[in-house]
Amino acid sequence: MARPIRVLCLHGWRTSAQILRRQTEALRGAFGSRAEFLYIDAPFAASGPAPELVRSFYGQDGPYFQWWDAVKVQRAGDERASYRYEGFxxxxxxxxxxxxxxxxxxxxxGFSQGAAVTTLFTAHYRATYGHVPWKACVLVSGFYPRSVETRELLDLGAAGVAGGIDVPSVHVIGEADDLAPQSEKLFRSFAPQRRVRFDHEEGHKFPSPLKYAQLYHQIADEVLSMTSVAAQARF
Incomplete structure (x- = not known):
């Protein structure tokens, strides 16, 4: 009997591993005994208050964490603002x-900022070691990293691959999410033949378990397929 797959989960901006555990209850239920979920906090304490919606559910004091601090940079002669990811x-x-x-x-x-750091970490590990030991990335309400410093890293991670980072990926995108255009860009950054997307009508969140119970089972089946022995041989 095959062992359960092991999924490392990376939380969003100014939240925590504990919060992501709550957010992924429906997904864990869809996997059942077929997966073990591991949760870790980011290495930095939040540099400011958590979003109000987060604080209203989980308290004012947290603790809350972040993967980096996004500092807006305005360059002379450039009307577009860019970002510096301090600590990434x-x-x-x-x-x-x-x-x-x-x-x-x-x-x-990864969820939100956790999806962005999942993408950067995958590119970084591949560029450093020539491979990645995990077999799939699951990116929920993600966004394409927008800092100048990460562009070269993402190019290295996609080197030699027509269309994107060469790791199987599952993308969950909310149509009402303000970051949906950046989620689309993140989707396109992964190799076309290895990426799958699931859309829902809601916003920047895990989709409602009551409305999207079947979607969670579809996501689980896709991830299990990607991480199976057959998938390893196929890729």
């Missing part, structure tokens, strides 16, 4: 240590 290199080093200590890891799951 440390987060990548931290995640490398976590994956190597917790392994084996079969899939990474």
């Amino acid at each position: 290199e440390h987060s990548l080093d931290y995640l490398t240590g976590q994956v190597q200590a917790l392994g084996p890891i079969d899939a990474l799951l």
Whole structure:
């Protein structure tokens, strides 16, 4: 009998591993005994207050964490603002240590900023070691990293691949999410033949379990297919 797959879960901006555990209850239910979910906090304490919606559900004091601090940078002569992700290199080093200590890891799951750091970490690990030990990325309400410093890293992660980062990926995108255009860009950054998307009508959140119970089972089946022995041979 095959062992359960092991999924390392990375939370969103100024939230926590505990919160992501709550957010993924329906997904864990869809996997049942076929998966083990692991949750870790980001290495940085939140540099400011958590979003009001988060505080209203989980309290004013947290603790809350973040993977980096996004600092807006306005360059002379450029009307478009860009961002500097302060601390992202440390987060990548931290995640490398976590994956190597917790392994084996079969899939990474990230929500919001966690999806962005999952993407950067996948590109970083591939560029550093020539491969990634996990077999799939699950990106929920993600966004394409927008800092100048990460562009080269993402190019390295996609080197030699027509169309994107060469790792199987599942993308969950909310049509009412303000970040939906960035979720679309993130989707396009992964290799076309290895990416799958699931859309829902809601916003920047995990879709409602009552309305989208079947969707969670479809996501689980897709991830299990990607991480199976047959999938390894196919890819």
